[in-house]
Amino acid sequence: MAQVTFGDRATQYRTIRVTHQVKTNLDRLTQEVATGHTTDTAKAVAGNLTPLAGMKRALSTLSSYAIANTEAELAATSMQSVLSTISDYSSEMGTTLLTASQVSQSVTTNATASQARGQFDAIVSAINTRVASRSLFAGVATDANPLADTDTLIADLRVATAAATTASEVVAAVTAWFDDSGGGFETSGYLGSTTPASAFRLSDRERTTLAITAHDQEFRDVLKGFAIAALVDDGVLSGDEPERAQLLSLAGQQILTGEGALANLRSRIGAAEQQIELAKTHNAAEIASYETAIGGMLEIDTFASASALTQVQTQLETIYTITARLSNLNLSDYL
Missing domain, CATH: 1.20.1330.10 (f41 fragment of flagellin, N-terminal domain)
Known part of the structure; x- marks a missing residue:
C-alpha cells in the first residue's frame, strides 16, 4: 500500500502555519486572561452588536x-x-x-x-x-x-x-x-x-x-x-x-x-x-x-481561559522542541 508523505518544503510550511496559529491563540488568551473580557465581541453578543x-x-x-x-x-x-x-x-x-x-x-x-x-x-x-x-x-x-x-x-x-x-x-x-x-x-x-x-x-x-x-x-x-x-x-x-x-x-x-x-x-x-x-x-x-453592563456582556470564564493558555503555552514549547530536534538531524549520522 502506497504511503503519502510530506516533502521537506511542505513540512516547513506546515510547521510555520501551525506555529503561527498557536502564537495567535497565545496572544488572544493572554489578552483575555489579562482583561477578563473576550476578544470575540460578536460571538459574545450572539451577533447582535446594537445594544453594546x-x-x-x-x-x-x-x-x-x-x-x-x-x-x-x-x-x-x-x-x-x-x-x-x-x-x-x-x-x-x-x-x-x-x-x-x-x-x-x-x-x-x-x-x-x-x-x-x-x-x-x-x-x-x-x-x-x-x-x-x-x-x-x-x-x-x-x-x-x-x-x-x-x-x-x-x-x-x-x-x-x-x-x-x-x-x-x-x-x-x-x-x-x-x-x-x-x-x-x-x-x-x-x-x-x-x-x-x-x-x-x-x-x-x-x-x-x-x-x-x-x-x-x-x-x-x-x-x-x-x-x-x-x-x-x-x-x-x-x-x-x-x-x-x-x-x-x-x-x-x-x-x-x-x-x-x-x-x-x-x-x-x-x-x-x-x-x-x-x-x-x-x-x-x-x-x-x-462599564459594569459592558463588562458583563464581554466577561469570560477566567479559569477556563487560564487553563487554555497553559495548554497553548505547552503546545508552543513542544513545537519549538520538535523543531530544534529536527534541525539537528544529519543523514551522515545514519550511514
Whole structure:
C-alpha cells in the first residue's frame, strides 16, 4: 500500500502555519486572561452588536461630560478664589482706611493711601486672572483682560477728578466715572464683553453658566473704593489734609459696602459649584453602571481561559522542541 508523505518544503510550511496559529491563540488568551473580557465581541453578543454599541456610545458621551464638569469646576473654583482674595483685601483695607482717617495726619494718610494703591494693583491683577489661558471675568471675550491696568485707570480718574476741590466732589466724580452708562469705566476701564461666557454642559439634562463679569456692579463698587484711596496716593486734594482724611474715610466706607455686595456673587458661584458636584456624582454613577453592563456582556470564564493558555503555552514549547530536534538531524549520522 502506497504511503503519502510530506516533502521537506511542505513540512516547513506546515510547521510555520501551525506555529503561527498557536502564537495567535497565545496572544488572544493572554489578552483575555489579562482583561477578563473576550476578544470575540460578536460571538459574545450572539451577533447582535446594537445594544453594546449603544452603551459604548453613551459611555463616550458621559466621558465628554466628565471633561466639561472638570473645566466648569476649575473655572468656578478659580472665580471663588479670586472673590475670596478681593473680600480679604477689602475687609482689611476698609477698616484700615477708616482708622487712618480719624488720625488726620499727613504721614498716616500717605502711608495708608500708598498701601491702598498697592492693594488696588493686586485686586485688578486678581480680576484679570486667567485659567488655561482663558479670562475668568471677561464674558465671552476670554482672550482679553477684563480690566485695564491700574496706571490706565488712575490716569483716567485723575482727569475725571481734576476739577474737584473737596472729598465729596472727588467721590462724586469717581462714582460717575464707574457707574454712568457710557462713562469712563465702560469705555476704557472694562475691556471684556458684557455677554456672559457660554454655559458648561454638565450632562444631557443640565447646564450651568458662570454669568459673572468684571462689568457687574458688585465689582465696580469695590473698585470704586480702592480707586478713591489710590487717588489720594496719586496726589488728589494735595495740601488739604482734612479733605484728604475725609476722602480716606469715604473710600473705606465704599470698600466695606462693596465687600458686602461681593457675598451675592460668591453665593451664585457657590450654587454653581454645588450643581457641578452633583452632576459629577451622577455622571460617575452612570459611567460605572455602563462599564459594569459592558463588562458583563464581554466577561469570560477566567479559569477556563487560564487553563487554555497553559495548554497553548505547552503546545508552543513542544513545537519549538520538535523543531530544534529536527534541525539537528544529519543523514551522515545514519550511514
